[in-house]
Amino acid sequence: MTTAQKVAIVTGASQGIGAALVTAYRKLGYRVVAVSRSIGESDDPEVFAIQADLSRPGSGGEVVEQALARFGRIDTLVNNAGIFVAKPFTEYTDEDYDAVTGINLRGFFDVSRGAVAAMVEQGGGHVVTVSTTLVDHALAQVPSALASLTKGGLNAVTKALAIEYAARDIRVNAVSLGIIRTPMHAPETHEFLAGLHPIGRLGEIDEVVDAILYLENNRFVTGEILHVDGGQSAGH
Template identity: 75%
Template sequence: MNTVQKVAIVTGASRGIGAALVPAYRELGYAVTATARSLEESSDPDVLTVSGDVAEPGVGARIVDATLSRFGRIDTLVNNAGVFVAKPFTEYTDEDYDLVTGVNLRGFFETSRSAVAAMLSRDGGGHVVNLSTSLVDHASSQAPSALASLTKGGLNAVTRALAIEYAARGIRVNTVALGVIRTPMHPPETYEGLAASHPLGRMGEIDDVVNAIVYLENAPFVTGETLHVDGGQSAGR
């Protein structure tokens, strides 16, 4: 009987979707490294907390190194950390660009590069899950967000590229593209208007996203997929 405990890394784990993914992976039997810019140490010996901003050079590698030192392996990386800044294109500043690309692209690149290298160092493969947005496929004049499309669209594309590059080594790569999810980033007074943007007539819940990621974790024949969790938004209106 194989008793090796699998290990997942969840970025952006201090609140919202990331915070909910930590107990979800524990329920699957995984040890978890939870990372964010700031978070409290866990009392669970199978949860390692690592503070750090994935936008900063070297932080992604440090998270992976800490995970290997504590648990000895990495099976899954969930690139949940992300930044969304909605503005008309010409109003974006250089600071906006650095912020969004830093988290959404550098954070993905550095953490994934180190995590995939760790997966390749042993037999058994692994899984990378990225968080994207349905705005990449279904742009909206009500939510101008070119930097989200620029960065998250890149994640959709690299998901397919890495899935093919590493399929023969047993490493799967998938993306979950979200509609508007009820998280702390949205004030309650906006809920009614945001719900109307989805054909199903409601906002997504954190559990909708967690369930989708758990599905992908338990779907070994699925790779290179962008799974839309958006209430039908990407299909049309």
């Protein structure tokens, strides 16, 4: 087995943005480790599907170990897995807190820690995390304190890690999304959700993929929180 071919790990890879990223990285010539709690085996031998619950302590580390055992290296990690629960703050339950922090924070921490360690050993790499523009521009129509609590932390750690590992040729970036047309949002909500963006429509999955590939390909960009949000973060 050659280790020259680049390898990307994509979490939350079973549908929507994650599934599209698997396809996009394969088109770039990467081998891909596709991670989700519910994902079937791929017909493509260069796609290694792993069923994993990243909220479980140690699960992210196990994903990294399996990726290295299968492909021998990790060049890119896309932290796409996440949970969004929109509720008034006082209606959140302990179960909501555990679920959201489990995936959004624990999941990021475990898999990123292992992936960055591998990147240090091989002399470089790239971490991209999917965040939300609600961190920068809260909306009364979408109460989402747990999203801000967790994704705000991911924005901050993106910059911290970018600086910590810049001299080791490891870049760390994020995309801060508006509302994207994915299976997460029922069609009957699309008109309302589109109106939350100054541009007047939902974002499309391919627009998110394009943004992540820009970050992938531009090696002078690190510590960036790239807004892909239809102008939402700029104001209303």
